Amino acid sequence: MAASTKFAPWEDPGARPMIRFENVTKRFGSFVAIDNLSLDIYEREFFALLGPSGCGKTTMMRMLAGFENPSEGNIELDGADIVDVPPNKRAVNMMFQSYALFPHLSVHDNIAFGLKREGMAKDKISARVAEMLRLTRLEKFASRKPHQISGGQRQRVALARSLAKAPKLLLLDEPLGALDKKLREETQFELMDIQEKTGTTFVIVTHDQEEAMTVASRVAVMDAGVLKQVATPSQIYENPNSRYVADFIGDVTILEGRARKEGNRYELAWADGQPPIVAQSALEIGPGDTCYYAIRPEKVEIHHDKPEDDNVLQGKVIDIGYLGNISTYHVQLANGQTIRAQNFNTERSTQQAFTWDDTVWVNWTDRCGILLAN
Numbered sequence: 001m002a003a004s005t006k007f008a009p010w011e012d013p014g015a016r017p018m019i020r021f022e023n024v025t026k027r028f029g030s031f032v033a034i035d036n037l038s039l040d041i042y043e044r045e046f047f048a049l050l051g052p053s054g055c056g057k058t059t060m061m062r063m064l065a066g067f068e069n070p071s072e073g074n075i076e077l078d079g080a081d082i083v084d085v086p087p088n089k090r091a092v093n094m095m096f097q098s099y100a101l102f103p104h105l106s107v108h109d110n111i112a113f114g115l116k117r118e119g120m121a122k123d124k125i126s127a128r129v130a131e132m133l134r135l136t137r138l139e140k141f142a143s144r145k146p147h148q149i150s151g152g153q154r155q156r157v158a159l160a161r162s163l164a165k166a167p168k169l170l171l172l173d174e175p176l177g178a179l180d181k182k183l184r185e186e187t188q189f190e191l192m193d194i195q196e197k198t199g200t201t202f203v204i205v206t207h208d209q210e211e212a213m214t215v216a217s218r219v220a221v222m223d224a225g226v227l228k229q230v231a232t233p234s235q236i237y238e239n240p241n242s243r244y245v246a247d248f249i250g251d252v253t254i255l256e257g258r259a260r261k262e263g264n265r266y267e268l269a270w271a272d273g274q275p276p277i278v279a280q281s282a283l284e285i286g287p288g289d290t291c292y293y294a295i296r297p298e299k300v301e302i303h304h305d306k307p308e309d310d311n312v313l314q315g316k317v318i319d320i321g322y323l324g325n326i327s328t329y330h331v332q333l334a335n336g337q338t339i340r341a342q343n344f345n346t347e348r349s350t351q352q353a354f355t356w357d358d359t360v361w362v363n364w365t366d367r368c369g370i371l372l373a374n
Contacts, residue, residue, distance in 0.1 A: 007217065008232075009042040016079065018043040018201055019064065019169065024073035026059055026225075033059045034070070035225040046195050046202045048212035051222035051248075057205045059225075061171050064203065065094045077169065093167040097174040099158035101146040108133070108142040111161045118165070132160035135194060152183045156190070163198060172204040176211060188214045209249055213237065221245050237296075242374050246294040251328075253300075253339045255293045259285045265366055268293050271335040278310045281371040292372040297340035299368035302329055302354060303361045312363040313339065317354050329354055331362050 009015040017040035026034040034056045041047045049057035062068040063075060066087035074081055082090055101110050111132050115125045133139045136156040141149050146157065155175065162170055175191070176184045192215050195202045206212050212219050213233040220230045221244075229236060229245045240246035243254055255277065257270030266285065267276040270293065277293055285291050306312060318338070319330035329341045341362050343353060354360055 007044070009045075010040070010218065015042060017041060017076075018045075018078060019203075020074075020076040021060070022074045022076070024063070024070045024075060026056075026063065026068065027071045033225050034063075036073070037225065037227055039220065039227060039230065041201065041203065043201055044199050045217045046192065046204070046215055048216035048219045049203065049205045049222060050207070050209065050212040050219050052207060054224075055222040056225040057222050058173065061094070061173055061203065061205050064169070065092055065171055066090050091168040092171065093162045093165060093169070094171040094173065095158050095162040095175055097177050099146075099154050101154060101157060101161075103146055106143050106145060107138055107149070107157050110146070110157055111164050114161065114165050128164055132164050135163070135197065136160045136190075150183075151179050152187055155179065155187060159191070159194065163194075163200060167200065169201045169203065172202060174206055175204065176206075176208075184211070185214075191215055213249070221248060223248075239370065240294065240372070243292050243294070243372055246370070246372065251297050251340060252294050253297070255295075255337070256290065257293065258288055259291050259371065260287055261285070266371060268371070271333075271337060274313065274333065274335060275311075277369070278366045279369055279371050280366050283371050283373060285371065285373065289373075292374075293369050294372060295339070295364060295369035297328055297342040298326075300339060300341035300362050300364050302331065302341040302343060303363070304354075304358075306361045307363050309363050310366050311368075312361055314359065314361055315339065317356055317358045317360055320352060320354075320356065322352070327352060329360070331360060 019041040021037055021039040024034055024037045025032065049060055051057050059068060063070055066085065069083055075083055102113065108129055111129045112125050115128060133142055136159060138153065138156055138160065141153060146154050176187055179187060188211060204215065216233060218230060218232055219236050221228045221236065223244060229241045236245065236249055240249065246252050247254060255270045257268040259266040259268045264280065266279050266281055268279060269276050279293060313333055315331040315333040317329050318332045321328040325345060327343050327345060330338050331341060332338050339362055
């Protein structure tokens with residue numbers, strides 16, 4: 001079997017984006033929702049717009065759908081400017097958080113609704129609906145009404161209806177927000193599978209970091225109408241470009257200090273009476289410049305005895321979070337700073353390896369954290 005090729009059109013200088021935001025600004029009165037934003041999204045991407053409430057991600061989606069127009073700038077779909085194209089004339093469909101299913105129609109007729117409105121022939125409608133039912137594994141529920149199926153199944157009906165018209169682009173506005181955690185996690189993988197099978201470009205709006213990191217080929221982290229970083233989930237997590245991104249994605253400890261270069265490493269002076277943090281970094285930091293050091297808890301080891309290594313700090317366990325597969329220890333250092341460390345619970349035991357008020361040592365290697373300029 002031939003090895004699968006890497007999907008990364010954003011790394012190809014010759015690749016033409018399917019969606020292009022070019023210097024787009026959107027104002028509502030004096031409020032700037034989107035601020036001079038430029039972004040390229042490629043065909044067959046599962047692209048996530050991620051950020052807190054009010055960051056502008058839904059406004060971007062509404063502009064793609066045609067429900068809002070930019071105050072300035074251009075939006076292109078397949079090389080054509082779509083700013084003046086009405087929503088019903090765009091090769092775009094939108095799936096809302098509420099699903100907006102017709103309660104009096106069966107699953108089959110909900111999926112067929114848009115095709116009937118377009119005047120498609122009956123035999124073609126039947127074939128297309130049957131294809132969508134198979135794709136979303138809803139064949140057995142075709143004759144049921146929305147209130148007779150589960151929340152996850154209603155979500156799949158809405159998805160099937162959105163895909164029935166074979167849009168070039170499908171917009172998903174918090175599509176899993178109404179589902180419980182376990183069903184949401186299962187449905188994330190179903191969405192990925194359906195997106196891959198259809199080849200449709202998906203753009204999802206979410207404030208759920210885990211959801212974005214799970215489903216997306218790339219993630220755009222937004223704040224106050226500005227793109228803070230656009231990259232793959234692993235790049236966003238392991239190489240955030242700022243404190244904002246590091247803090248927004250996952251769990252992290254951030255230390256502030258001043259770094260000086262020692263060979264191929266930096267030493268960060270960050271607290272009186274504490275040894276310097278040692279870090280490898282390609283970042284250019286001037287002598288005496290303030291910088292920041294971000295370290296994820298799964299990179300930090302915790303010990304009863306002092307290890308012989310870089311970045312060894314002593315503290316006291318002040319809090320413990322037990323999640324079954326992992327335990328997170330909040331370790332307070334002598335200067336009051338708290339660092340989080342994680343242990344995988346690889347053996348079946350109800351006893352924690354460390355407990356409250358234990359004096360412990362934490363450490364990590366010089367490659368585990370990242371230096372940030374801002």
